[in-house]
Amino acid sequence: MSGGSSGAVDYAALAQFRHALRQFLVFSERRAAEHGLTAQQHQALLAIRGADARQVTIGFVAERLVIKPHSASELVDRLETLGLVSRAPSPRDRRQALIELTTRSRALLEQLSATHSEELRRLRPMLTALLTQLE
Amino acid sequence: MSGGSSGAVDYAALAQFRHALRQFLVFSERRAAEHGLTAQQHQALLAIRGADARQVTIGFVAERLVIKPHSASELVDRLETLGLVSRAPSPRDRRQALIELTTRSRALLEQLSATHSEELRRLRPMLTALLTQLE
DNA sequence: GCAGTTATATCGGAATACGATATAGTCAAT
């Protein structure tokens, strides 16, 4: 036996888990599209909102979305063009760009998040069951 | 109150869940890349393997990966070029292409799947906790 | 105030899913 518990891999369980993930991601993508957003734009808005008190910078967005900082910069460009975020140089460190949601994106995100929470509540039993099956 | 349980959305929990998902997907992407595969190629191999007895067609791959059939066709093209799957017309219905893994891709997938199972076992507590938090 | 580092930005290039369309095979009903 290698490192795994029983040696044999449960391909069907893995495949089902990935299928469930894909379904969720496609669900998410479609909801975002209904509001004129791409999946990444939605994720960025959520990451910014979810930061609560923290100062949100390009670097922060990059870290939360697990993309390179220069990709986050481009992503924020697009959001700014859409009027969904504002960028302002940080007074503390003028290299940093402080990012904030606009009224419009806050409203948008609230709707999207409600839908997503609901969907995840719906998917939870299946996801946890599939994860359990992998043990 | 709307449809949700308490009306207010837990943005931080949603954001954390998406961050965890992204981390897993990036993990997966990197492992696949170490074996010369893209994420989608790996997913396709897994879907084919996870089908067990079932006859695997382009349509089946499309359905499991939640992509359009013509995108699945392109994806299988690339896998065929890499020598990771074979395509043969079905005797039953000669429109269909029956797809099979090669010896090489089976070995490849076994390694990848072991790593992934392990990682998912590691992530399970976090994922289930985050899902629970959304209730 | 210089060297090294950090934060963000710009540009060209690569990958891949998609829409529109094409081709080939199947099936039902005549």
Next chain:
DNA sequence: ATTGACTATATCGTATTCCGATATAACTGC
């Protein structure tokens, strides 16, 4: 058998977006 509707797969051009390489500006310690 032939037609017509439908299904499975394939091809082509396009758009999106991430990345690597590189640039710029600002911060830090000495």
